[in-house]
Amino acid sequence: MIEIMRTMVSYLGSDHKHTALSGGDHLTCEREQGAKRHVQCSNTPGGRIEQLEPCIDGWHCVMNFMILIWQKLHKDSQEDYGTLSSLFARIGCSKAKKPKNDMHTCQAAFLKVFKGHIVTAGCKEFDIEGHKEVNQSLLSSVAQTVVKEFTVIPEALLGESVIDSGDKVHGYARVLCHFASLVLLFVDAWKEGDGERVIRLWKILMLHFHAEKKTKYALEALRLQFQLATLQPYLSHQLTWGRFINTHGGLGRNIPCDLHNEHINKLYKNIISNMGANFTKTASTWAARSVSSLHRISMAFDSPWPLTSRLTSTVKQQLTARGQMRRTSRQL
Known part of the structure; x- marks a missing residue:
């Protein structure tokens, strides 16, 4: 996880002046927090991975x-x-x-x-x-x-x-x-x-998670409120309003960022599953960088053709x- 986070930091520049949010599910946040604790005694901001701030996403x-x-x-x-x-x-x-x-x-x-x-x-x-x-x-x-x-x-x-x-x-x-x-x-x-409404709903779900002994997500919901109160203003604004993505355009068609990441992970797994013996670390890195472009190319190729999947079994109405x-x- 430390190597993954440092790879992510490399895309943010070498001046160590800007902090970015790293969203995901509870397991991802827990591992990122553990990685930052492991390197907290490092002598440099880059060594302490201060440019990444783990945060929980909604989906x-x-x-x-x-x-x-x-x-x-x-x-x-x-x-x-x-x-x-x-x-x-x-x-x-x-x-x-x-x-x-x-x-x-x-x-x-x-x-x-x-x-x-x-x-x-x-x-x-x-x-x-x-x-x-x-x-x-x-x-x-x-x-x-x-x-x-x-x-x-x-x-x-x-x-x-x-x-x-x-x-x-x-x-x-x-x-x-x-x-x-x-x-x-x-x-x-x-x-x-509507980021403000999502934050209010997080507070309500925190009470439900606590009442049902779901302590991990209850603590993540509480940590989210602490982050909104203590982070820099631009990060708090991003944490509130930057939780969504719209890949198709139009009003009312946003989806959570972690759901979009799940879609990308599925596409990435489909690419590397066809590599077979050619799977290497370099090939995996190139596949990860090109997954969105390859998906757009495949969609552009399939869209002009009226292709439908053939049903092989009887489907109830x-x-x-x-x-x-x-x-x-x-x-x-």
Whole structure:
């Protein structure tokens, strides 16, 4: 790790005047911090690797939060009424089993179930059975009622006592909506590039990680707040607003930097896997430097041709978004 970090520093120049952020998941940050502690007695700033500041990124944090949600709410049995397993089977998302193995599928299925809960709660408040147009002036008061009755809110924030209905399915749905709203807020903040909202959500997730004994990410969330308060102003600004990247252009299409790194790592692994006996340290370095250019060339070559993957097995017809919401609402 020390050699890797010094290679990264070599791209920053030799004047040792500028510090750059080095983002990643908890394991990457932990190893970088250990490497800096190992060389902290060096005589020069370059030897102490002072030009790199390890920091935690958001996508892996949300993945660990999704794992926490699955541990609390997801069971293998599909017979329990109103649970995630039952609803996933109902809407055709039975592949959403482990966020660590398939984060995108689990996140998409979880948010579909959440939207079904919101539609059900809105229909209950408006006393309607289908999708009808309602007066826009009522939406604010109805949204407040839905949040109060169908999500988990501390009494200190609500300003009044929370009434427990005694319905276990309703209580389960309230916890599910609370967790799903946090995930949806994080995803929306990514897409819009809202760094301040991401930092606020980090504070909320820190409390959840601490309550569920996920001490490593709880400490990283706390360390992030310390970094924002103690780093130089330009680094604090970069740590807040430089957490996203947009590779396709357009509004609302940002993704976290660590997710972009995962995409690049996948491309890099595909390149070196085809080297065979020609794999050397020099070849690996050239592949790492050219992976983005090679990807653009391959995409430019494939895009003019209407190439589609041939299906080799029968695929079940997928439900539409409206059909998935209807099935979720009927079960709830």
